[in-house]
Amino acid sequence: MTENPTPAAQGGVLIVGSITADVTTFSSRLPRPGETFLGDAFTLVLGGKGANQAVAAGRAGAAARMVGCVGSDLFQHLVTDGLRDAGVDISHVRSVPGQTGVAHIRVDASGENDIVMVPLANAALDTAQIDQAFTEHAASSAVLLTQLEIPIALTLHAIRRAHAEGLTVVLDPAPAQPLPEDIWPLVNLVTPNETEAALLTGIEVNGPESAEAAGRWFVDRGVGAALITLAGAGSVLVSADETRLHPPIRVEVVDTTAAGDAFAGHLAAAIAAGHDRDTAIRRAAAAGALAVTKRGASPSLPAASEVDALLDRQNREI
Template sequence: MRGAVTDVQDLDAERAGVLVVGSITADVTTFSSRLPRPGETFLGDAFTLVLGGKGANQAVAAGRAGADAQMVGCVGDDLFRDLVREGLRDAGVDIRHVRVVPDQTGIAHIRVDASGENDIVMVPLANAHLDEAQIDRAFAELGPSTRVMLTQLEIPFQLTMHAIRRAHEAGLTVVLDPAPAHELPDEIWPLVDLVTPNETEATLLTGTDVDSRESAVAAGRWFVDRGVGAALITMAGAGSVLVDADGVSDHAPIRVEVVDTTAAGDAFAGFLAAALAAGLSRDEAIRRAGAAGALAVTKRGASPSLPTAAEVDALLASQLEPATESAREDA
C-alpha cells in the first residue's frame, strides 16, 4: 500500500493501533568501565535483569508513546515468564497474542562500557516457537483496528516475511526495522512502506559503505529503487536522512549525554510507529522518534530507558530549533 506512509489521514480514524510482531527476551545486562578482553575476567559496576527483545522493546515504546500497542510473540514457561509479561502490561501493551510455550524465555546478554557502547548475544529459545498460525490469528482479530505493523529480524525470517505479507494485504503501513541485519530477498522490498536501518544495517543490506550523509542517501535510494516506499537511514548523533521517490530530507539530531545506547533504536521505531498510527505527518513522526531515541541513551538498560510521551513532549519543547529540517532535495 504505497500511499500508507504519506497519506495516513485517509485511513479510517478507528484504525489507530500498532501491531508489533517480534522477539521477547529477558535482558541480562552488565555495566563496566570497559569490556573484557577474550579470556579475561573483569569486575563490573552494576547489573540489571529486565524485559527486552527488539519486538517487546518496540511494543513498550509504542505503548508509552500513547498508541494502542499489540504484541505478537512467545515466552517460555520458566521463571522469566511473569517478568516479561508484566513488563509489557505495565507499558499498556495488549498481550492477548503473546503465547506461553514449553521452553525457556529468550535471553539477551548485554555488556555496556563506560562510553555507553554495548555488545549483545541474543539466544532466541521461546521466540523460535512463533508460527504463522499465531500471526494469522492476531491479524484476524486485530487487523481491522490496526494502522501500522512494525516488525524486525530477531524472529525466524519466514515469519517476518509472513507478517509483512499479511500486513501489506490488509492495507496497513508496514514499518521494518531491519535488525539484526542479514541478507534479504528482493521480494520483501515492494511490501515495505518504511524501512529504518542504521548505518551498519544499511551498509550490510545495500553494499554501500554508509559513513556520511552522501553515502546514506545512496543507500536510501538503493531501497527505493527496489520498491520500498521510503528509507529512513538513522545515523545516531548525525540525525537521519529520509529518501523516497520525491527526494531527500534531513532530520537533525538532539544532542544529549550518552549513558547507554541499548534500545535507542527500539525507542525510535516504537515512537515512529505510534506517531504514524496517530495520523501525524511523516516529518513530525520522525521528529518525535528522534527525541525518543535521544532520551533512551540517557538512561541505563533496555526497557527502563524507553521514554513516555510526556518526556518526549518536554524534550521537544526545550529545543530552541526544530529537530526536523523541512528542506528537501529533488529525487
C-alpha cells in the same frame, strides 16, 4: 491535521517480533578475550527488539499489540508483566514449554554495547499465531512494526499479511540479513542504522551522502521510503521524490541499548496517530535521544510526555 491526535483513536500498532529477558552488565570497559573484569552494575529486565518496540509504542500512547512467544520458566512473568505495565496488549503473546529468550548485553563507560541474543522461545512463533492476531486486530490497527530477530519466514509472512490488510509496514531490519527481492515493495518504511544499511546494500555508510546512496538502494527496490539512522548525526530520509536530513537531538549518552527500539516504537505510534512523516521522525528522534540518557533497555524507553517536554525545550532553543 491535528498536531497531537490521540494515537489509539487513529489506529493501533501491531508488533510481531522477539521477546527476551535482558541480562545487562555495566563496566568501565569491556573485557578482553579470556579476561575476567569487575563490573559496576547489573540489571535483569524485559527486552527483545519486538518487546522493546511494543513498550515504546505503548508508552507513546498507541494501542500496542504484541505478537510473540515466551517460555514457561522463571523469566515468563518478568517479561509479560513488563509488557502489560507499559499498556501493551499481550493477548497474542503465547507461553510455550522451555526457556524464554535471553539477551546478554555488556555496556562500557562510553555507553556503547555489544549483545548476544539467544532466541529460545521466540523460535516457537508460527504463522497460525500471526494470522490469528491479524484476524482480530488488523481492522483496528494502522501500522505493522516488525524486525528480524524472529525466524525470517515469519517476518516475511507478517509483512505480506499486513500489506494485504492495508496496514503501513514499518521494518526495522535488525539484525540485518538478506531479504527476498519481492518483499521490498511491500515495505512502506525501512529504518536501518548505518551498520544494517551497509550490510544490506553493500554501501559503506559513514555520513549523510553515503546514507542517501544506501537509502536510494532501498527505494530502487520498491520500498516507499528509507530512513537511515546515523546515531549522533541524525537520520536521512530517502523517498522517490525527496531526500531530507533530520538533525540529531544532542544529549549526554549513558547507554545506547534500545535507542533504536525507542525510535522505532515512537515512529510507528506517531504514524498510527496520523502525524505527517516529518513530525513522526522528529518524535522518534526525541525518543531515541531520551533512551540513551538512561541505563537499560526497556527502562530507558520514554513516555509521550517526556518526548513532548524535550521537543518543547528544543523549540524554545531554536
